[in-house]
Amino acid sequence: MDLSYIINELGEERGNYFNAVAPPIMQTSNFRVEKVDELKKLFEDEYGGYLYSRGQNPTVEILRKKLAALDQAEDCLVFNSGMAAIFAAVLASTRSGDHIISVENPYGWVKRIFDNTLSRFGVETTYIDGTVLENFEKARRPNTRFIYLESPNSWTYALQDIAGVAGFSKKHGITTLMDNTYCGPLYQQPIPLGIDLCMQTATKYIGGHSDTLGGILTGSKDRIKKIFSNEYLAVGSGIQPFNAWLLIRGLRTLESRMSRITASTWRVLDYLRENKRVERLLFPLDPGFPQYELARNQMKNACGLISFYVKAESRQQIVSFCEGLKHIMMAVSWGGHESLILPRCAVLENQQFERGNPDHRMLRLYVGLEDPDYLIRDLEQSFGRSF
Numbered sequence: 566m567d568l569s570y571i572i573n574e575l576g577e578e579r580g581n582y583f584n585a586v587a588p589p590i591m592q593t594s595n596f597r598v599e600k601v602d603e604l605k606k607l608f609e610d611e612y613g614g615y616l617y618s619r620g621q622n623p624t625v626e627i628l629r630k631k632l633a634a635l636d637q638a639e640d641c642l643v644f645n646s647g648m649a650a651i652f653a654a655v656l657a658s659t660r661s662g663d664h665i666i667s668v669e670n671p672y673g674w675v676k677r678i679f680d681n682t683l684s685r686f687g688v689e690t691t692y693i694d695g696t697v698l699e700n701f702e703k704a705r706r707p708n709t710r711f712i713y714l715e716s717p718n719s720w721t722y723a724l725q726d727i728a729g730v731a732g733f734s735k736k737h738g739i740t741t742l743m744d745n746t747y748c749g750p751l752y753q754q755p756i757p758l759g760i761d762l763c764m765q766t767a768t769k770y771i772g773g774h775s776d777t778l779g780g781i782l783t784g785s786k787d788r789i790k791k792i793f794s795n796e797y798l799a800v801g802s803g804i805q806p807f808n809a810w811l812l813i814r815g816l817r818t819l820e821s822r823m824s825r826i827t828a829s830t831w832r833v834l835d836y837l838r839e840n841k842r843v844e845r846l847l848f849p850l851d852p853g854f855p856q857y858e859l860a861r862n863q864m865k866n867a868c869g870l871i872s873f874y875v876k877a878e879s880r881q882q883i884v885s886f887c888e889g890l891k892h893i894m895m896a897v898s899w900g901g902h903e904s905l906i907l908p909r910c911a912v913l914e915n916q917q918f919e920r921g922n923p924d925h926r927m928l929r930l931y932v933g934l935e936d937p938d939y940l941i942r943d944l945e946q947s948f949g950r951s952f
């Protein structure tokens with residue numbers, strides 16, 4: 566399917582709404598039913614029609630069709646946040662007595678689900694270095710039912726061999742879930758590589774304007790329908806029609822935003838690589854990246870996030886660099902129009918800073934839609950004052 570078709574036409578039945586180019590926001594909680602037998606059918610299977618917006622909603626449905634196609638998946642659910650999507654998928658895939666294998670350092674709140682919530686229901690999690698395929702086999706137990714992946718992750722960009730892990734999991738009947746937020750569907754498609762459930766937060770590139778949260782889960786019709794009929798409806802964590810509409814709008818420009826960000830990222834990378842205050846940088850498609858070959862093989866491209874280690878003598882120096890930026894904002898999240906900086910040492914006191922610990926000297930830059938020269942000038946003026 567052509568990307569242009571998916572983004573501009575798929576799922577949109579303009580004849581049903583006055584041929585309006587932009588779809589309406591179906592801001593309704595419930596839907597009228599004319600026949601008792603229709604009601605009966607919907608009570609038996611809410612997946613099959615419009616009854617109540619905690620389940621199906623026409624605006625959300627347009628978005629679901631597009632996102633499923635982008636991932637080359639059969640079906641999709643959209644949640645109110647990325648974490649809601651992960652929570653529903655994990656809950657649907659595990660039961661008491663199960664064992665989970667997760668990559669070390671998954672997105673922080675995911676660890677919270679495994680360690681604080683699931684542990685109360687007798688589900689145990691083993692964290693492994695997912696860069697080594699054999700580690701999955703070493704950690705496997707007879708009751709391993711679920712594998713949690715994130716490739717690349719959003720700080721060190723550690724990758725997993727996706728097809729390798731998928732093959733291993735299929736052999737042992739283990740369900741795989743992958744957080745694909747860093748790449749998104751344009752730069753990496755885990756489903757055709759054999760992953761069962763692909764998750765992505767729409768808060769980042771899909772929304773693209775830092776004005777809404779959303780979470781995406783794609784997979785086979787079977788799995789998605791089961792999650793819809795249980796966790797999605799029971800927890801009530803589906804996306805609201807207005808937020809779905811914002812995400813449809815975000816999708817219209819996804820490809821052009823990501824191309825722009827990709828080009829700018831390389832400009833900023835070149836600047837940082839030549840910068841004498843920078844000791845080392847991390848970017849999956851930088852030839853010096855430890856898993857460069859794997860990244861080139863399984864990802865179509867990379868953009869946006871760059872991590873780098875500065876030659877700081879003190880925490881204060883990093884504080885002064887971050888606070889001295891005039892245009893690049895200090896904030897969590899990424900994927901929006903605005904460039905952002907995040908220092909790892911934010912969690913430390915000044916006296917806890919260890920010059921010899923590279924983690925303490927690590928920063929993450931997100932390159933947004935601004936002119937790259939404008940960003941480089943901002944980085945340079947702040948480096949100049951603090952280093």
Ligand SMILES: *Cc1c(COP(=O)(O)O)cnc(C)c1O
Pocket residue numbers: 646647648649672719744746747766767768769778779780898
């Ligand atoms: C932001 C993020 C999430 C969580 O998404 P929310 O929409 O904030 O709930 C999960 N994984 C990664 C990699 C993220 O960057």
